[in-house]
Each structure stands twice: as structure tokens, then as C-alpha cells.
Amino acid sequence: MAASSKYVLAEVSSLLTTLEELNATFLSGKTLDVEWRKEQLRSLWRMIDENETKISDAVFADLGKPRVQTQVLEMGMVKNDIVHCFQKLDEWLAIEAVEVPPPFENWSPVIVRRPKGLCLVIGTWNYPITLTLLSMIGIIACSNVGILKPSEHAPNTAAILSELIPKYLDPESFRVINGGVDVAQALLKFPYGHILYTGSTNIGKEVMKAAAEHLTPVTLELGGGNSVVVTEKANIELAAKRIAWGKFAIAGQTCFAPNHVIVHESVHDTFVAALQKIVKVGKIVNAIHWKRIMSLLASTKGTTVFGRTGKENELFISPTVVKGISPEDPLVQTEIFGPILPILKYSTDSEAKNLLQTLSPDALGLYIFTEDLTEARDILKWCTAGTACINDAMGQIAPTSMPFGGVGASGIGSYRGKASIDTFSHKQGMVTVPTAPEFENLLAWRYPQMESQETVG
Numbered sequence: 001m002a003a004s005s006k007y008v009l010a011e012v013s014s015l016l017t018t019l020e021e022l023n024a025t026f027l028s029g030k031t032l033d034v035e036w037r038k039e040q041l042r043s044l045w046r047m048i049d050e051n052e053t054k055i056s057d058a059v060f061a062d063l064g065k066p067r068v069q070t071q072v073l074e075m076g077m078v079k080n081d082i083v084h085c086f087q088k089l090d091e092w093l094a095i096e097a098v099e100v101p102p103p104f105e106n107w108s109p110v111i112v113r114r115p116k117g118l119c120l121v122i123g124t125w126n127y128p129i130t131l132t133l134l135s136m137i138g139i140i141a142c143s144n145v146g147i148l149k150p151s152e153h154a155p156n157t158a159a160i161l162s163e164l165i166p167k168y169l170d171p172e173s174f175r176v177i178n179g180g181v182d183v184a185q186a187l188l189k190f191p192y193g194h195i196l197y198t199g200s201t202n203i204g205k206e207v208m209k210a211a212a213e214h215l216t217p218v219t220l221e222l223g224g225g226n227s228v229v230v231t232e233k234a235n236i237e238l239a240a241k242r243i244a245w246g247k248f249a250i251a252g253q254t255c256f257a258p259n260h261v262i263v264h265e266s267v268h269d270t271f272v273a274a275l276q277k278i279v280k281v282g283k284i285v286n287a288i289h290w291k292r293i294m295s296l297l298a299s300t301k302g303t304t305v306f307g308r309t310g311k312e313n314e315l316f317i318s319p320t321v322v323k324g325i326s327p328e329d330p331l332v333q334t335e336i337f338g339p340i341l342p343i344l345k346y347s348t349d350s351e352a353k354n355l356l357q358t359l360s361p362d363a364l365g366l367y368i369f370t371e372d373l374t375e376a377r378d379i380l381k382w383c384t385a386g387t388a389c390i391n392d393a394m395g396q397i398a399p400t401s402m403p404f405g406g407v408g409a410s411g412i413g414s415y416r417g418k419a420s421i422d423t424f425s426h427k428q429g430m431v432t433v434p435t436a437p438e439f440e441n442l443l444a445w446r447y448p449q450m451e452s453q454e455t456v457g
């Protein structure tokens with residue numbers, strides 16, 4: 001169901017009421033009960049489990065994504081993270097003792113996790129289940145209430161979420177609000193306990209500006225531009241297979257997907273030959289993105305190894321590998337977010353280092369292929385990246401509850417697992433000051449105007 005303007009207007013006009021209702025639920029203390037939260041988590045898990053076909057059909061209708069990918073990388077990932085959070089919730093949210101020097105150790109210094117209140121999640125379209133529901137886990141676990149605004153570019157999935165969430169989660173505490181940019185902007189006018197935004201870097205800046213108005217803390221999950229380095233010590237067949245998977249899964253529209261590969265010259269030709277195993281891909285999300293990717297392809301000075309065909313009526317672009325790419329080529333000056341893999345050659349470590357630092361100074365993911373782990377760790381020190389993985393493309397997102405987040409232009413903050421607890425709760429430092437008279441004497445210096453000289457002296 002597309003977000004018609006009538007639908008959008010109706011949503012916006014009732015926004016204030018929705019926010020007031022959610023804030024009232026939060027203030028009632030209902031979400032603080034740990035058994036209640038665990039039941040919400042169970043119910044979220046059941047929501048996916050009982051509606052797998054429906055969800056998978058919606059994602060397929062939106063993105064043409066192979067069902068196995070929706071099964072593993074969307075529904076499976078969220079279900080596994082729910083189970084892990086359910087098991088660890090008591091431990092993650094337990095009161096932590098703080099080590100302090102004398103004489104304060106008998107003040108019972110602790111950190112207590114407090115909820116942040118009403119949290120807002122603005123999702124994107126490429127993993128429309130994962131990138132909305134993963135954050136709901138942390139929001140529920142930390143006793144918050146929440147609003148979820150899915151992307152209008154995955155309208156079938158957005159419709160399924162707004163149908164299922166009120167049936168499985170407490171509607172007094174969690175709401176789905178659908179719509180496009182107007183709805184996102186209207187939502188951003190209000191104060192929240194926390195905002196988690198996933199999408200492009202430019203819009204991330206707009207979200208942060210809007211949040212600054214209320215000093216609302218943000219987590220921004222932004223664009224990639226991720227580099228892969230293949231050294232002469234890599235297992236080339238394996239590297240080609242794994243890089244092709246990372247690049248061409250959902251037609252290159254994964255934020256953690258390799259953007260370009262920097263290959264040592266001695267293994268360049270073998271690597272290119274190994275890549276010539278074409279992978280079937282899904283469609284591009286919409287005509288705007290299809291045109292953007294085709295025009296990028298038209299602008300490159302590189303040599304096509306394979307691919308480079310597109311059918312606009314089917315939003316299809318064949319998996320494409322382009323070699324002989326210079327660092328100035330338009331293909332490596334931007335996040336491609338499509339099924340094109342540009343390849344650059346390097347001959348010395350310092351050349352590879354310069355390429356990495358120039359092409360992906362703030363990558364979301366950095367990938368190194370080599371059988372020499374010391375070499376890999378050395379390369380990882382050359383530049384910052386939100387996440388990293390040795391000998392796979394996107395392997396770092398596989399382990400359940402692994403923190404997920406960028407650095408610099410690729411994002412601020414992280415979430416999933418324990419990182420979600422840090423994001424969606426406030427670490428309240430708390431002490432209990434003794435009241436015994438002998439202790440009060442120690443504090444006498446604080447009350448000169450109230451104390452006799454005798455006591456103070």
C-alpha cells in the first residue's frame with residue numbers, strides 16, 4: 001500500500017494525540033515491569049514466527065529479494081537477537097557497582113539503567129524488517145515506549161508492520177506511523193528520549209539538526225562507501241566468491257556491501273577471472289535509483305569485465321564488474337548502492353593505504369582478504385571504519401547481537417545486543433549518602449552558616 005497524501009495527512013493530524021498517549025503510558029510506569037517487557041519480546045518473536053510467509057511476500061513485493069535472504073538476514077536475525085536479549089536482559093540491565101576510592105565506597109555508588117521514554121525509529125527500505133525491528137528490541141528491553149516510521153519505499157513491508165505490530169505489541173506503548181518525508185519531518189518536530197535514524201548521510205544531518213532543537217540524543221546509521229582490500233596472500237577463489245556475495249546480494253543495496261575492491265597487482269587478473277561467476281540479483285528499489293546507478297555506470301572510464309546491461313521497465317541491472325579504475329573515477333567517489341563492483345590495483349602497501357584513506361575514510365565496513373592475520377591487523381590500523389571483517393564481506397553482522405554502527409560520515413552510535421541497552425537507556429550514576437551523625441560531622445564544612453564554630457573547628 002503506497003502512502004497516499006490523504007493517508008499521510010490523517011497520520012500527521014493525529015500525531016500530537018499519539019505522542020501524548022505514548023508519553024502518558026510511559027509515565028504510568030507500565031513498561032517498567034520486567035515480566036511485561038519479556039512478554040512483549042516473546043510476542044515480537046511470535047509476530048515474526050507466525051507470519052513468515054506474509055512478511056516474506058511483502059519484502060519480495062517491495063525488493064524482489066530472494067526469500068532465503070529475507071528468512072536469514074531479516075526474520076532470522078531479528079528472532080535470534082530477540083532470544084539473546086530475552087536471555088541476557090536481567091544481566092544487561094542489572095545495577096552495576098562503581099569502584100570509587102575511600103571515603104566514598106560506603107556511599108553505595110552504582111549505575112542504574114533508566115529508560116529514556118518515548119523513542120523514535122525512522123527506518124529505511126533495503127532491510128525493511130531488520131532495520132526497524134532490531135531497534136524495537138532495545139526499546140522494549142529498556143522500558144521505553146516507541147514510534148516506528150518505516151520507509152515509504154518499501155510500502156508493502158510498511159503496511160505489514162502497521163498491521164501486525166498493534167496485534168502483537170501493546171498498542172498503548174508502541175505505534176507504527178506510516179508515510180513519507182512529510183511524516184518523518186512532522187515527527188521530528190517533537191522531543192524524544194532518543195531517535196534512531198537509518199538512511200543516507202545527508203538526511204542524517206537533517207535528522208540531527210531537528211533533534212538538536214530539543215537536545216534529543218541520536219543514533220545515526222548512515223551510508224557506507226566500504227573498501228575491500230585483497231592482498232597477495234589472500235585465498236583468491238574464496239575472496240572472489242565472498243566479495244561477489246557481499247556485493248551482489250540484493251543488487252548491491254546493502255549498507256555494509258563492498259563499494260570497491262583494492263587488489264594487489266600480482267593477484268589482480270586471477271581475482272577478476274574468479275569473479276566471472278554471475279550471481280542472480282533482485283531488482284533495484286525504484287526508477288530514481290535505477291537511473292542514478294545507470295548514469296554512474298555511463299560515467300566510468302573503467303573497462304567492463306562483465307555486466308553493464310539494464311532494463312528500466314524491470315528495474316534490473318546486471319551484476320557488473322569494472323576494472324582499470326582510477327581513484328578519481330566517479331564510481332569510487334560515491335556510495336554506489338547498486339550491483340557494480342569497481343576494481344582498483346595496488347602494488348605497494350603505502351599505495352593501498354593511500355587508496356583506503358582517500359576512498360573510504362569513514363567506512364561503515366572495512367574488509368581485508370588475506371591468509372596472514374598479522375597483515376590483516378596491520379591494514380586495519382590504516383583507517384577508521386565503523387565495523388571490520390577479515391576474510392568475508394559483511395561477516396561482522398552475522399553474529400547475534402554484534403554491535404552495528406558507523407563512524408564519522410557513516411554514523412554516530414551503535415545498537416544491537418548490549419549496544420542497544422547502552423543506546424536506549426540512560427546510565428544514571430547514583431549514590432546513597434549515609435545519615436549517621438558521625439558521618440554528618442564529616443560534612444560539617446558544607447554548612448558554615450548553620451554550624452557553630454565549635455562543631456566546625
Ligand code: NAD
Binds near residue numbers: 131179200223256364
Ligand atoms: P530512505 O529514502 O528510505 O530514507 C530513510 C528514511 O528517512 C525514510 O523513512 C524516509 O521517510 C526518511 N526521510 C527521507 N527524507 C527525510 C527528511 N528530509 N527528513 C527526515 N526523514 C527523511 O532511505 P535511503 O536514504 O535511500 O537509504 C539508503 C542509505 O541508507 C544508503 O546510504 C545506505 O548506506 C544507508 N543505510 C545505512 C544503514 C546502516 O545500518 N548504517 C542501513 C541501511 C541503509
